[in-house]
Amino acid sequence: xxxxxxxxxxxxxxxxxxxxxxxxxxxxxxxxxxxxxxxxxxxxxxxxxxxxxxxxxxxxxxxxxxxxxxxxxxxxxxxxxxxxxxxxxxxxxxxxxxxxxxxxxxxxxxxxxxxxxxxxxxxxxxxxxxxxxxxxxxxxxxxxxxxxxxxxxxxxxxxxxxxxxxxxxxxxxxxxxxxxxxxxxxxxxxxxxxxxxxxxxxxxxxxxxxxxxxxxxxxxxxxxxxxxxxxxxxxxxxxxxxxxxxxxxxxxxxxxxxxxxxxxxxxxxxxxxxxxxxxxxxxxxxxxxxxxxxxxxxxxxxxxxxxxxxxxxxxxxxxxxxxxxxxxxxxxxxxxxxxxxxxxxxxxxxxxxxxxxxxxxxxxxxxxxxxxxxxxxxxxxxxxxxxxxxxxxxxxxxxxxxxxxxxxxxxxxxxxxxxxxxxxxxxxxxxxxxxxxxxxxxxxxx
Ligand code: NAD
Numbered sequence: 001x002x003x004x005x006x007x008x009x010x011x012x013x014x015x016x017x018x019x020x021x022x023x024x025x026x027x028x029x030x031x032x033x034x035x036x037x038x039x040x041x042x043x044x045x046x047x048x049x050x051x052x053x054x055x056x057x058x059x060x061x062x063x064x065x066x067x068x069x070x071x072x073x074x075x076x077x078x079x080x081x082x083x084x085x086x087x088x089x090x091x092x093x094x095x096x097x098x099x100x101x102x103x104x105x106x107x108x109x110x111x112x113x114x115x116x117x118x119x120x121x122x123x124x125x126x127x128x129x130x131x132x133x134x135x136x137x138x139x140x141x142x143x144x145x146x147x148x149x150x151x152x153x154x155x156x157x158x159x160x161x162x163x164x165x166x167x168x169x170x171x172x173x174x175x176x177x178x179x180x181x182x183x184x185x186x187x188x189x190x191x192x193x194x195x196x197x198x199x200x201x202x203x204x205x206x207x208x209x210x211x212x213x214x215x216x217x218x219x220x221x222x223x224x225x226x227x228x229x230x231x232x233x234x235x236x237x238x239x240x241x242x243x244x245x246x247x248x249x250x251x252x253x254x255x256x257x258x259x260x261x262x263x264x265x266x267x268x269x270x271x272x273x274x275x276x277x278x279x280x281x282x283x284x285x286x287x288x289x290x291x292x293x294x295x296x297x298x299x300x301x302x303x304x305x306x307x308x309x310x311x312x313x314x315x316x317x318x319x320x321x322x323x324x325x326x327x328x329x330x331x332x333x334x335x336x337x338x339x340x341x342x343x344x345x346x347x348x349x350x351x352x353x354x355x356x357x358x359x360x361x362x363x364x365x366x367x368x369x370x371x372x373x374x375x376x377x378x379x380x381x382x383x384x385x386x387x388x389x390x391x392x393x394x395x396x397x398x399x400x401x402x403x404x405x406x407x408x409x410x411x412x413x414x415x416x417x418x419x420x421x422x423x424x425x426x427x428x429x430x431x432x433x434x435x436x437x438x439x440x441x442x443x444x445x446x
Contacts, residue, residue, distance in 0.1 A: 033112030033326045033348045040352070041115070044428030047421060054436045057444070058118070061111055063087040069157040071150050074143055083154045085133035087167055088114035091438045092122055094165055095131030096376060098172025098205075099180070102325075105134040109326070113172075116347055117376070120369040122431035124408050126380045131167050133158075139174045140296070151179050155186040162187065162202060164386075170205040170379050173250070173325065177217065181210045201386035204379035213382035215397035216375075221255025222398070223374020224345045226405035227366055228260070228319055231341055234413065235364075240264035243317040245339070247271055248324025249288065249298050252345040252372065256321055257285035269307065269315045272297050272324065276312040277304035313337055322349035329354045337363065344368040359422060367424035369431065370412055377404050 031039070038059065045055045065085045070078045084107060087095040097117040100110070110132045118130025135154055139147060155162075162169060162183075171180055180203040188199040206212035215222070232239050243266045246253045250272070257267050267285055269278040274297035277283070283304055291301045299306070307315075313329075314336040322328055323345035329337075334354035341364045344350065348368060350358075355365050381397055384390075392400075416426035 032106070032108045034108040034115070035112075036327070036352060037112040037115045037348065040424060040428060041119075041432075044425050044432055047419065047425050048429035048432060050432050050436055051440075054432075054439050057439065058089060058115070058432075058435070061086045061088040061114055062090065063161075064107060064111065065158070065161055066107065067154070067157040069153045071146070071153050074146055081135055081137055081150060081154070083133070083135045083157060084110050085158055085161055085167070085169075086110040086114040086131060087161075088130040088132075089118040089435070090129035090166075091435055091442070093127035093129055094163075095167035096121060096128035096170070096379065097131040097133070098170045099175050099183070100132070100134035100172040101137060101139040101174030101179075102134065103136060103138040105136040110134055112326070113347055116369055118435070119428055119431040120373045120376055122434045123369050123412075123427055124373055124377060124404060125434065126376060128168070128376065128380060131169075132172070133169055134172070147179065148182055151182040152186045155183045156190070159190075164199055164201045164383075168201065168379075168383060169203050170375070171251070177205055177207045177212060180205050181207055184210065201383045204382040205375075206382070211382075211386055213378055213385055213397055214392065214394040215401065216378045216382055217251070218255040218259075219378035219397075219401060220252045220345070220372050220375035221257075221259055222401060223377065223405050224252065224256045224321060224323075224343055224371050225259040225263075226374070226402055227371045227409055228321075228341070228343050229263075230406060230409040230413070231343070231364065231366060235340070237318070237340070239319075242266070242319065243268045244319035244321060245269045245312060245315050245317045246321045246323055246345075247312065247328060247349075248322065248346060249292055250323070252375075253321070253323035254285060254289045254292065256323060256345055258289070260319070261285050265319070268317050269312045270298055271307075271309060271312050272299075275299040276307045276309055277301055278307045278312065278315060279304045310336065319343060322346045325349070327351060329358075331357060334358050334361075339363060341366060344371050347372065355422070355424070365423060367427050370408060370423065370427045373408070374401055374405060377401055 067083045068080055070080050073079055097114055114130050114132035121128040184203045187202045188196045191199055200211040205216055241264055244260055246257050249270050266282040268280055277298050288301055313333045316338045318340050320337055320339040320342045326348035329350040331354055334357035343366045358365050385392055412427050
């Protein structure tokens with residue numbers, strides 16, 4: 001690699017931008033998740049003087065796979081599904097990242113999410129790279145039998161494009177531990193019989209019975225709370241007695257809520273794809289999770305009143321946790337929020353302009369690649385346990401997760417203070433530095 005030359009760097013964003021369905025035109029102008037993640041990369045590249053060669057390599061994923069595969073529906077008809085797997089970078093280890101089932105999945109969204117996985121693994125010094133996959137469909141409209149056939153056909157179509165030392169999927173929005181177990185089972189049944197059990201670690205986020213790790217299901221929410229706790233210590237802020245709002249009450253949102261409530265914090269509002277609810281006296285996250293389990297949404301929870309999405313963003317609280325989809329906090333939401341900190345449980349929830357508004361208003365923004373990385377950390381622990389044929393107890397997993405999250409948070413905090421950066425640019429810079437060092441030693445070959 002040649003000398004660093006930040007001055008000559010051109011913007012890294014290339015290619016056509018796919019419009020995002022249902023997004024206001026003012027937000028569209030800021031681009032989609034991929035262009036936004038690339039913009040964040042540009043910003044950090046300038047801040048830490050990243051070499052233009054490494055910046056170029058990182059500006060596009062290594063591989064973008066699109067597959068169309070037929071599935072037989074319960075009524076006997078055939079339907080064609082479009083699946084994706086994007087492999088962003090593997091200089092530090094196998095590609096790693098979730099599989100999303102959602103009707104709005106696009107290639108650019110997955111490119112952005114896969115890049116974020118590369119930064120996330122590098123930031124935490126986890127020996128994985130970044131990837132992301134998905135299928136463009138609404139899983140809520142399908143029976144369990146159809147979901148199984150869709151998942152198995154998708155896995156079969158991916159073939160050897162995934163693998164335990166090559167590319168390791170996990171659950172994401174719309175996918176569950178059961179679904180990654182189907183991926184594992186399909187994958188392991190098409191490889192050589194004697195190696196079958198060595199293939200378990202082709203996916204992480206599995207159920208305990210099928211080789212998953214204790215603590216994985218709640219890991220992302222647990223990590224979110226560790227970051228909020230570290231932030232609170234820095235700001236001399238007491239979480240006991242404070243209030244919080246969570247957008248999205250799925251895996252990340254519900255576990256974050258349960259843990260925060262155990263610390264004496266009060267959930268005042270939440271919402272999901274169907275609607276938003278509030279109770280200034282506090283919502284019980286455990287009972288709410290039971291309601292969601294039974295009905296599929298927070299809507300209609302009896303100890304709450306319905307509110308609008310705008311009202312939920314404007315609700316006064318101390319901590320706001322976006323834990324739904326990306327690009328939910330635009331200019332309007334940033335001006336409306338009345339909190340002290342935004343802890344990004346979701347990937348890419350905040351538009352860059354909105355982040356600046358929040359920072360200018362004195363609201364800290366703790367970035368996704370730091371805050372929601374408990375999932376990939378415990379995924380790594382799961383992968384290691386599978387590889388060594390070990391089973392770690394919950395306490396061991398939780399202790400390792402806590403020390404990993406605290407260590408990385410401390411590194412980001414110190415770097416940020418030293419360089420006078422925002423949290424996101426600091427986190428990206430640390431990740432990019434690790435990746436750049438690996439490229440500097442290895443170069444590109446042939
Ligand atoms: P999930 O499917 O379990 O939950 C998603 C939640 O968001 C649900 O409550 C859903 O109703 C809600 N939602 C969907 N569309 C919405 C909309 N338009 N408006 C409001 N709410 C909406 O998914 P999850 O695993 O909890 O993931 C949530 C976020 O966290 C995603 O950005 C994901 O990429 C990120 N993340 C997840 C993990 C993990 O381990 N699951 C790890 C890191 C990051």
